Amino acid sequence: MASVTLTDVSKRFGDNTVVKNVFLDIADGEFVVLVGPSGCGKSTTLRMIAGLEDITEGELKIGERVVNDMTPRDRDVAMVFQSYALYPHMTVYDNISFGLRLRKMPKPEIDKRVRDAAQKLGLTELLDRKPKAMSGGQRQRVAMGRAIVRQPAVFLFDEPLSNLDAKLRVQMRAEIARMHRREGVTTVYVTHDQIEAMTLADRIVVMNFGVVQQVGAPLELYREPANTFVAGFIGSPSMNLFDVDLRATGGEPTVTGKGLSVPVPERLRPHLGDQTKLVLGVRPEHLSEAVDGPHMTARVDMLEPLGAEVHALGDVEGQPIVASLEPDTAVRVGGPVGLRMDLDQIHLFDRETGLALGRQAHRGAA
Amino acid sequence: MSGQASGRRGLVWLPVAALIIAGGFLAVAWSQGVADGEAYQARRAATIARGVAWVHVQEAMRVDDAGEGQTQRFVEALPEKVPGVREALVLKGVNYKAHSDAALVEQRLDVDSLAAKALYDDARRLKANVDKNAEERARNPALGYDPYPEVQIIPVEGGLQALAVAEDAGKYIGTARITTGPAPYRFELPWLVLLVALGLSALWLIVGGRLPTRPRIAVGVLALAGLTVAGSVTLPGWRNDLRRAQADGQAGTLAALDEAGLLAAQAPPWDPEEWADLDEDEQQEETARIEANALMPYLDRGLNGALEGRLVTIARANEGDDTRLEPPAGLPAGALMFAAEGRAVYFSGAAFDAAVVTDEADVRLWGIGFGVIGLLILLLGELGQLRRMGRAAVDHRGAYGYLSPAIVGMVVLVFIPVVYGIVLGFTQRTYNIIEFAGLTNYIEILTDFDLGDPTNFYFKLGVTLMWTILNVGLHVSIGLFLAVLLNDQMLKARGIYRVILIVPWAIPNYITALIWKGMFNKQFGAVNAFIEMMGGESLSWFQSFWPAFSTNLITNTWLGFPFMMVVCLGALQSIPSDLYEAAWVDGADRWQRFRRITLPLLMPALVPAVIVGAVWTFNMFNIIYLVSGGAPNGATDILITDAYRWAFERDRYGYAAAYSTIIFLILLGFTLITNRITGATKGAFE
Numbered sequence A: 001m002a003s004v005t006l007t008d009v010s011k012r013f014g015d016n017t018v019v020k021n022v023f024l025d026i027a028d029g030e031f032v033v034l035v036g037p038s039g040c041g042k043s044t045t046l047r048m049i050a051g052l053e054d055i056t057e058g059e060l061k062i063g064e065r066v067v068n069d070m071t072p073r074d075r076d077v078a079m080v081f082q083s084y085a086l087y088p089h090m091t092v093y094d095n096i097s098f099g100l101r102l103r104k105m106p107k108p109e110i111d112k113r114v115r116d117a118a119q120k121l122g123l124t125e126l127l128d129r130k131p132k133a134m135s136g137g138q139r140q141r142v143a144m145g146r147a148i149v150r151q152p153a154v155f156l157f158d159e160p161l162s163n164l165d166a167k168l169r170v171q172m173r174a175e176i177a178r179m180h181r182r183e184g185v186t187t188v189y190v191t192h193d194q195i196e197a198m199t200l201a202d203r204i205v206v207m208n209f210g211v212v213q214q215v216g217a218p219l220e221l222y223r224e225p226a227n228t229f230v231a232g233f234i235g236s237p238s239m240n241l242f243d244v245d246l247r248a249t250g251g252e253p254t255v256t257g258k259g260l261s262v263p264v265p266e267r268l269r270p271h272l273g274d275q276t277k278l279v280l281g282v283r284p285e286h287l288s289e290a291v292d293g294p295h296m297t298a299r300v301d302m303l304e305p306l307g308a309e310v311h312a313l314g315d316v317e318g319q320p321i322v323a324s325l326e327p328d329t330a331v332r333v334g335g336p337v338g339l340r341m342d343l344d345q346i347h348l349f350d351r352e353t354g355l356a357l358g359r360q361a362h363r364g365a366a
Numbered sequence B: 001m002s003g004q005a006s007g008r009r010g011l012v013w014l015p016v017a018a019l020i021i022a023g024g025f026l027a028v029a030w031s032q033g034v035a036d037g038e039a040y041q042a043r044r045a046a047t048i049a050r051g052v053a054w055v056h057v058q059e060a061m062r063v064d065d066a067g068e069g070q071t072q073r074f075v076e077a078l079p080e081k082v083p084g085v086r087e088a089l090v091l092k093g094v095n096y097k098a099h100s101d102a103a104l105v106e107q108r109l110d111v112d113s114l115a116a117k118a119l120y121d122d123a124r125r126l127k128a129n130v131d132k133n134a135e136e137r138a139r140n141p142a143l144g145y146d147p148y149p150e151v152q153i154i155p156v157e158g159g160l161q162a163l164a165v166a167e168d169a170g171k172y173i174g175t176a177r178i179t180t181g182p183a184p185y186r187f188e189l190p191w192l193v194l195l196v197a198l199g200l201s202a203l204w205l206i207v208g209g210r211l212p213t214r215p216r217i218a219v220g221v222l223a224l225a226g227l228t229v230a231g232s233v234t235l236p237g238w239r240n241d242l243r244r245a246q247a248d249g250q251a252g253t254l255a256a257l258d259e260a261g262l263l264a265a266q267a268p269p270w271d272p273e274e275w276a277d278l279d280e281d282e283q284q285e286e287t288a289r290i291e292a293n294a295l296m297p298y299l300d301r302g303l304n305g306a307l308e309g310r311l312v313t314i315a316r317a318n319e320g321d322d323t324r325l326e327p328p329a330g331l332p333a334g335a336l337m338f339a340a341e342g343r344a345v346y347f348s349g350a351a352f353d354a355a356v357v358t359d360e361a362d363v364r365l366w367g368i369g370f371g372v373i374g375l376l377i378l379l380l381g382e383l384g385q386l387r388r389m390g391r392a393a394v395d396h397r398g399a400y401g402y403l404s405p406a407i408v409g410m411v412v413l414v415f416i417p418v419v420y421g422i423v424l425g426f427t428q429r430t431y432n433i434i435e436f437a438g439l440t441n442y443i444e445i446l447t448d449f450d451l452g453d454p455t456n457f458y459f460k461l462g463v464t465l466m467w468t469i470l471n472v473g474l475h476v477s478i479g480l481f482l483a484v485l486l487n488d489q490m491l492k493a494r495g496i497y498r499v500i501l502i503v504p505w506a507i508p509n510y511i512t513a514l515i516w517k518g519m520f521n522k523q524f525g526a527v528n529a530f531i532e533m534m535g536g537e538s539l540s541w542f543q544s545f546w547p548a549f550s551t552n553l554i555t556n557t558w559l560g561f562p563f564m565m566v567v568c569l570g571a572l573q574s575i576p577s578d579l580y581e582a583a584w585v586d587g588a589d590r591w592q593r594f595r596r597i598t599l600p601l602l603m604p605a606l607v608p609a610v611i612v613g614a615v616w617t618f619n620m621f622n623i624i625y626l627v628s629g630g631a632p633n634g635a636t637d638i639l640i641t642d643a644y645r646w647a648f649e650r651d652r653y654g655y656a657a658a659y660s661t662i663i664f665l666i667l668l669g670f671t672l673i674t675n676r677i678t679g680a681t682k683g684a685f686e
């Protein structure tokens, strides 16, 4: 087991910089999730940690060792691939024991470890099968088994669940969480699914265009997104964002946008600078139906009843909005709805830099 | 209700089958009968004319007077003794040397008569042919036959006229002519078998329906088998009428010879001393066998060879001995021959019997063939199989329609030749006579263990196996090595290398073979030039086994590796790169990744390629034939090239066909076993 430290790590393919100046300290035993839209450089970052891609710039340490020039086989990491990458010509047993056999571990020890892993993953019955004869979920388990038996310093997962159906995904997610709790191995996990990120991570690293946007515990990212990108990316449905202007109305700072105007809450006032062009962010769950004194009035295009709540999708003078309403709401499609924001929960961002008021850019981000 | 209706419809199969059998018998009898009828007349006329010519030569060449007038006596006896012969004569220049009308002997032709003019012209033309043949033979001693006809047959009113040249060693002695009337026999179709078939069918339709299905099928099978057996037993009988008529002609000729005192006066067949050694019974027996011309129809059966003068030159003298001729292999025992200057005519009574026997077997085979077809129709029809096949053909007529060109092509180009080849393996062929020989060829091939002989089967098998294993091994290892190199993403200009490396494969292999053969030339070849340049000593590549074998091996390796390379490249590209990455992370170094991931994953593509490659190489005719040509002394020939030599250089078609069938069986066994072991074709059926 070991910590993983990335110091100013960049990756270029030709002229294309796909990972830019990443600083990241992953503590021993920590579960870190890299999350971000497709193509943002998550896999590349993970593959650099694995040693499958060269590091163009910066330094990577696993434990106390700088491993930039080490091949994957010497880094003591195990990786689970999105495609599982099971060896099609080998049985489950051989797949799982492959790494151990290469390391010339004594046969009884291999057998013990393989059976142990198979036991944990419910694969005991399948040890003689070939990958071709198994379901997606089973293959996924084999891929994990192959990683577990190695007892490596670091586990690396690259979107391991994205090829499973929704139900299996939830199940395997729990499985992975359990495994991590049990083994306590340092884990770097890549996904584009923020729910996976939120449920699994000790800490989440949000990336966009190769740049780390924010690093933090799941709830921290939810409550205090560092910028508009993180605000929009974390949370489902996404945070509503409106362009607003800061005005002082009778000494009281107020932000005004198209069809809405609210006073800046007390807690945000200290962060107000001389920037007047701001972005107001409010999560759908922090909007509620208002009979009198609404902050804004939306026209409803669509209702998504989910049982415990209803998502109303619509617009405020052409600006899209999503609100999470009570299940028994009388709002109808096509009709207007008056909405109030929970002013304690709103966010203000600098429209030019995208940063939350009072925040610095993350280290390494340009 | 419907059961009965279908039962009634089910009854058609026996009549259909019976009519097919009867129709087949009629067709065989008719085609054989008509063909024989025509051939018979022509042959009979030709052989009698030749007989006359021969007798005349005997007389003319005698130094003593013993044969004086024998031709005339023979000619005069002919119309009387041989049914259908109307006139016989021998002409020299413009004079009759002999004539069945004794009054015309030593008379001049009536030059004003058109018929006489035609005879004169024909005789001159044949005489010219004798000269031309002599010239041709002088120019080309290897020529095994007379290229210009020395016999002529033309149809005349109600019969034929046959002219034959009487010559001795290219020296013209005269021209014999026979005129015959219509064939002295009537050919009748065997209608009886048709009647029996019809009767059987009628009976069947009336009572067949009463029987339950299974016993009915049994009865039907028995009835058809009976019809077939009865038909094929009697069928040769009808044909033998024809033969009998022929025999009458031969007996007549013999009688005429006897009448002319020729049989008694006949000199011993070839060696007077040998003849004198025989006791009287033996001499008589031998003489009796001189049933003039009986062998002729046998020898040229199915081919009107007599018309082209080939008949008399079937056997050539062995070199350096022109009195004692080797009879062609396969000639029935008891045949005698008369030799004159390296040409021979065969006369044999035994041969006639043999011909009849062969004919009977022939015709019976046809009869049994039709019987089997009839039985199949009955069985398949009664069991509903035919109707199902018919329905499938109708239901999927579109598909079968599209397939039909391919089906016809396969049948004509593949199926028929293969079956013909296999059948040929059970025969022996001598000149144009093909005889059933059972397993003789196979036994001869497989029981010869003289490994010192380069044409020995087991020696050849060993060479072929070594050839195949070394080739395929080299193809695969070189192909795999290059494929792995080419598959490396880092390699620049991969496309260009790939094209260059595929070039040997794209060039027709005989061209490559000839180029390599040239390069291995002792004096002018590039290989020796290179060796000398390097300070080595140039080599006679085709003088001994190993160098010659290497030339083939090098050429075929050059030709063969691109295929394996392309197969490996394709398979390599289908291996997902993340498998390598997973193995790398798992701790596999470069060699371990190749050994544990690449190789096993190549196998599914490589094994079928190796099987195909092995089969191709096993039968790689072009390279062996063109590069080493079997040198030295046939040692580097492989099975397939030796099969070719057996057929086209050693003239043993049946033996060669049996050889090919054995090769086929070896490869079939090889493929079945490898398929079973590797399950290589399994993917296609999963």
Ligand SMILES: Nc1ncnc2c1ncn2[C@@H]1O[C@H](COP(=O)(O)OP(=O)(O)O)[C@@H](O)[C@H]1O
Residues within 6 Å of the ligand: A013, A018, A036, A037, A038, A039, A040, A041, A042, A043, A044, A045
């Ligand atoms: N081998 C490569 N060569 C060139 N570009 C690459 C290569 N691998 C990835 N990229 C680019 O790097 C960017 C990040 O890729 P990746 O890390 O796979 O994104 P993701 O966050 O979806 O996992 C993408 O734009 C991709 O096109």
Ligand SMILES: [Mg+2]
Residues within 6 Å of the ligand: A042, A043, A044, A159
């Ligand atoms: Mg990815």
